Amino acid sequence: MSAEGSLKSDLMVYAGILAMAGVQIFLAYYRPGVIRMLLVAAIQAFFAVMFFMHLRDEKSTLRLALIPATLFVLVMMNMVWADSYRLIHLKPFAK
Amino acid sequence: MSEANLSMGHGAGGHGAAVMEERPFAVPSKKLVMWLFIISDACTFGAMLFAYGYVRNAAPDWPHHFESSSIINVAIMTFVLVTSSLTMLIGTRAAHAGDKSKALRFTFITVGLGLVFAALHLREWGSMIHEGVSLFQNPWGAPLFGATFFGVTGLHLAHVISGAIALTVVGLGYKRGRYNADDIEIWSLYWHFVDLVWMFVVPMVYLLNVAQ
Numbered sequence: 001m002s003a004e005g006s007l008k009s010d011l012m013v014y015a016g017i018l019a020m021a022g023v024q025i026f027l028a029y030y031r032p033g034v035i036r037m038l039l040v041a042a043i044q045a046f047f048a049v050m051f052f053m054h055l056r057d058e059k060s061t062l063r064l065a066l067i068p069a070t071l072f073v074l075v076m077m078n079m080v081w082a083d084s085y086r087l088i089h090l091k092p093f094a095k
Numbered sequence: 096m097s098e099a100n101l102s103m104g105h106g107a108g109g110h111g112a113a114v115m116e117e118r119p120f121a122v123p124s125k126k127l128v129m130w131l132f133i134i135s136d137a138c139t140f141g142a143m144l145f146a147y148g149y150v151r152n153a154a155p156d157w158p159h160h161f162e163s164s165s166i167i168n169v170a171i172m173t174f175v176l177v178t179s180s181l182t183m184l185i186g187t188r189a190a191h192a193g194d195k196s197k198a199l200r201f202t203f204i205t206v207g208l209g210l211v212f213a214a215l216h217l218r219e220w221g222s223m224i225h226e227g228v229s230l231f232q233n234p235w236g237a238p239l240f241g242a243t244f245f246g247v248t249g250l251h252l253a254h255v256i257s258g259a260i261a262l263t264v265v266g267l268g269y270k271r272g273r274y275n276a277d278d279i280e281i282w283s284l285y286w287h288f289v290d291l292v293w294m295f296v297v298p299m300v301y302l303l304n305v306a307q
Contacts (some may be wrong), residue, residue: 002270003306007185014181020299021173025166028302034148037298044294052180052287060305061119077145 013051020044131283132289136254140292143250144299147243151303158235159304166220169301172215173293176255179208180290183262187283190269190276199277202266205286209259216252220245244300253294254289262286 024040027033050056055063119129151157161169186201227234228241265282268274 009180010184014177015239017177017294018174019207021170021294023176024298024302025170028166028298028305030142032303032305032307034298034303038295041298046293048180048287048291048294052184053284054292059121062122062127065120066130070137073138074141077141079216080145080149081152084149087153088103088155 013047017044017047017069106205117230123277126252126277126281126284129284137292143247144295147247147299150220150239150243152238153238154237156236157304158233158237159306160235161301161305166301166305168215168219169297172212175208175212175215175292175296179205180287181210183283183286187276190279193251193276195270198276199266199270202262202279205260206259207264209255209262209286210247213252213255213259216248216255220248220262220305238254245289247296247300251289254292258282258286260290273302 020040020043023035027036027040055066118124122130182201183205186198186205189195189201190198223244228244230242230245232238233241261282265274265278269276269279
């Protein structure tokens with residue numbers, strides 16, 4: 001992290017993240033939907049990781065070591081959804 | 096790497112060459128360890144939230160009971176936690192700039208905001224428990240709602256409280272000269288991560304279950 005980093009950019013990211021939190025609350029009442037909500041959360045997380053955690057200032061090898069591996073694990077977890085919907089409709093396992 | 100170091104590396108044989116090898120990620124080892132902890136913790140929280148979603152999808156009577164007062168409380172908690180990330184950033188910048196008193200002041204403001212967040216969260220838990228929600232039952236529907244709600248928010252709350260303790264220890268160590276600005280920055284990564292996780296907990300646990 002550079003000592004000469006700008007407080008102005010920190011404040012802009014802070015305001016942006018809070019604004020997106022407001023958007024999420026608006027969506028909850030007027031346009032509820034899990035994909036929309038999580039998309040906004042992912043944008044918030046991107047700004048938090050890149051600007052608050054300063055991953056954008058790190059060497060690209062560190063970004064490449066951390067981000068794809070984490071995303072791969074999280075994406076692979078999505079395979080549970082089919083089974084959760086099967087349960088609610090009480091469908092048998094596919095043969 | 097300086098020329099002197101390079102020549103030492105070549106001259107000292109295999110072992111010396113390994114010592115002088117450049118760090119592949121160009122970060123201190125403690126910082127790399129914190130990043131590795133963070134990605135493993137991200138997977139832990141991911142698994143918790145996926146389990147929450149699984150149970151929610153599979154339950155025909157999942158409760159949508161969060162009234163406006165709960166959502167206002169969550170909005171305040173979000174504001175407090177995101178603001179604590181900002182104060183942590185200011186503290187970290189001050190530590191790197193050598194302004195020890197400002198760094199300490201903002202680190203402890205961050206700890207204070209973390210404790211405010213924890214207090215708001217515990218107050219909300221108290222009111223839900225008072226209404227009859229427990230780990231295996233709730234008055235509004237699916238019994239597993241309580242287990243998943245307290246599981247996800249409890250894991251996050253445990254991170255906030257342990258982060259506040261860690262920042263206090265590191266802040267006091269920094270004051271005494273035991274720790275330096277890098278240590279403040281490394282623990283700030285943890286604090287920002289706790290903030291980041293909350294950004295996913297809020298929509299999944301609260302906003303998708305708003306009482307319309």
